[in-house]
Amino acid sequence: KQEVTQIPAALSVPEGENLVLNCSFTDSAIYNLQWFRQDPGKGLTSLLLIQSSQREQTSGRLNASLDKSSGRSTLYIAASQPGDSATYLCAVRKNYGQNFVFGPGTRLSVLP
Amino acid sequence: DTGVSQDPRHKITKRGQNVTFRCDPISEHNRLYWYRQTLGQGPEFLTYFQNEAQLEKSRLLSDRFSAERPKGSFSTLEIQRTEQGDSAMYLCASSLGQIGSSYNSPLHFGNGTRLTVT
Numbered sequence: 001k002q003e004v005t006q007i008p009a010a011l012s013v014p015e016g017e018n019l020v021l022n023c024s025f026t027d028s029a030i031y032n033l034q035w036f037r038q039d040p041g042k043g044l045t046s047l048l049l050i051q052s053s054q055r056e057q058t059s060g061r062l063n064a065s066l067d068k069s070s071g072r073s074t075l076y077i078a079a080s081q082p083g084d085s086a087t088y089l090c091a092v093r094k095n096y097g098q099n100f101v102f103g104p105g106t107r108l109s110v111l112p
Numbered sequence: 113d114t115g116v117s118q119d120p121r122h123k124i125t126k127r128g129q130n131v132t133f134r135c136d137p138i139s140e141h142n143r144l145y146w147y148r149q150t151l152g153q154g155p156e157f158l159t160y161f162q163n164e165a166q167l168e169k170s171r172l173l174s175d176r177f178s179a180e181r182p183k184g185s186f187s188t189l190e191i192q193r194t195e196q197g198d199s200a201m202y203l204c205a206s207s208l209g210q211i212g213s214s215y216n217s218p219l220h221f222g223n224g225t226r227l228t229v230t
Contacts, residue, residue, distance in 0.1 A: 043203055043221035089154050102154030
């Protein structure tokens with residue numbers, strides 16, 4: 001059974017810092033991995049999608065990497081801003097079926 | 113692209129009542145998903161449609177839950193005889209996928225329906 005964990009559960013940083021969020025999954029047989037952000041009381045917003053054949057994806061100040069063999073992904077946020085404050089979740093799609101399994105998220109606070 | 117739309121945004125109901133939620137996916141997306149999320153947790157998969165066919169159902173989807181996507185466009189999720197444990201955010205997502213291919217476009221979520229059972 002695929003399990004996804006995220007460390008840390010919460011993180012508070014001053015504005016301008018670079019930071020790394022971690023995602024681990026137990027079964028390396030995945031099709032892809034997706035990172036999302038969620039603002040309080042809202043749905044999830046897609047940030048980056050990495051196919052299993054890819055090693056990383058970049059969008060603006062965000063860079064996500066994928067190491068399937070070790071069951072890990074990282075989300076790097078450069079020059080953090082207060083507007084980045086949200087919960088960040090990763091999800092993996094298993095290589096059978098269409099079910100995405102989510103981690104519990106990392107709650108990020110960027111202090112001005 | 114008007115995004116994924118869910119209705120209602122909030123629903124308060126008494127235990128034992130039936131409720132129905134609606135999801136309108138992004139128009140060209142053939143895949144539609146329902147998830148449930150409780151406070152402090154990631155979303156949990158409930159069910160998935162490819163066009164009008166319901167292809168996967170989680171064990172979380174008890175016989176009180178039913179989902180339909182009659183014409184391969186919008187979907188409804190009905191909960192019968194609601195219980196307090198059903199209180200959660202119900203999220204709908206859609207994506208574009210090719211049959212027989214592992215490729216998936218990114219999942220796009222709606223803002224969810226928050227259900228409170230009193």
